[in-house]
Amino acid sequence: MGYYIRVLATDATPIALGDLLPCLAANSAFELTVEEGDQTIWSQLVLRHCSGPEIGVIEKNDVIAGGLGADEIAEFVDEISQAQPKSAALWLAHYLPRVKTIYAFQLLSGTDVNDGWSAVHALQGSVWGRRGGILQADGEGFSNEDGYSILWQFAEPVDGPRNMALLNSAGQWIPFEMNLGHRQQRDAFLEGRVPDGVKHL
Numbered sequence: 449m450g451y452y453i454r455v456l457a458t459d460a461t462p463i464a465l466g467d468l469l470p471c472l473a474a475n476s477a478f479e480l481t482v483e484e485g486d487q488t489i490w491s492q493l494v495l496r497h498c499s500g501p502e503i504g505v506i507e508k509n510d511v512i513a514g515g516l517g518a519d520e521i522a523e524f525v526d527e528i529s530q531a532q533p534k535s536a537a538l539w540l541a542h543y544l545p546r547v548k549t550i551y552a553f554q555l556l557s558g559t560d561v562n563d564g565w566s567a568v569h570a571l572q573g574s575v576w577g578r579r580g581g582i583l584q585a586d587g588e589g590f591s592n593e594d595g596y597s598i599l600w601q602f603a604e605p606v607d608g609p610r611n612m613a614l615l616n617s618a619g620q621w622i623p624f625e626m627n628l629g630h631r632q633q634r635d636a637f638l639e640g641r642v643p644d645g646v647k648h649l
Contacts, residue, residue, distance in 0.1 A: 450554045455572060456521075457581035460510060460548035464488050471574035478503070478567040495567055496558060503558035504568055509550045517550045524584070528599060531589075533640035535615040536598040540590055543582065551575050596623050596649075600638055605629075611649060614642055623649040 465480065465487040472478045477498055483505070484492035493506040509517035521544050531537045553572060558564045576583065576595075583591040589601030596613035598621075607629030613621040614637065625647040626633045633643035 450556075451586050453553045453555065453568075453572060453585040454583065455551040455575045455579065455581055456544070456547045456584060457549045457551065457575075457579035458546050459579040459581070461579070462489050462508075463575065463578055465490060465493070467578065468493075468571060468574050471570040472567060475563075475567070477562060478564075480571070495571060497562060497564065500561055501558035502556045503561075503564040504556055504571075505554045506571070507550075507552045507554070509552065511547055511549065517547075520550055521545065521547055524590075528590070531599050531601060532638040533598075533600070533614060535640050536590075539592075539615060540599065547581065549579065551579075592621055594621065594623065596621065600634075602628060612637060614640060625649060 465482055469480060472480060478495065479498050480493055480495050482490045482492075483494045484490060491508050494502055495504045495506065496502040509515065509520065511517035511521055525541055525544050528537045528540050551572075553568060555568065559568055572583075580593065582593055583595060587601070587603035589597060589599040592598050592613055594613065596611050598613050598615075608627065609625050610628050611623065611625050613623045616622050622642055624642060626637065626643055628634065630643075633646060636643035
């Protein structure tokens, strides 16, 4: 099925191809073209190296009754029902029904060629910056609207620093950097507590 990262946007306004192209202008080795639709209203784009393989396919799915986007949101809501920390799962359960559009980036072999990842991140950042919302990645889970990871859905084994956030009793996000492989920090996060020894952001 491939590996996906997503922008889950609460703004349904279409983004024209021309509004996305400037994020790739710094590197002429990449090109972005419409695969389905037109330059104003598209449903699928292809990001590729100009002289090499495809980097990714970007699908835009509106969240409408009976559509693929609505089905995906329903799957996400079901998926997080038993996830931890519970406060983030509850926040997401209320947030996800507000999502209007899903921008799904299917990553292909070109991501690992000639810095293809940089083009993916630039394009994802451009979509997110224009339409807001939250982020989701297979094997990593969901972010809040500030881009901090809020739910433990990491594929094991996992290690290294990560910018995370927890909700406090006032409903405010507390951001910090933790080590995903640190058992005590992980246990605290799962319980909804800011771990000891983390770097506050």
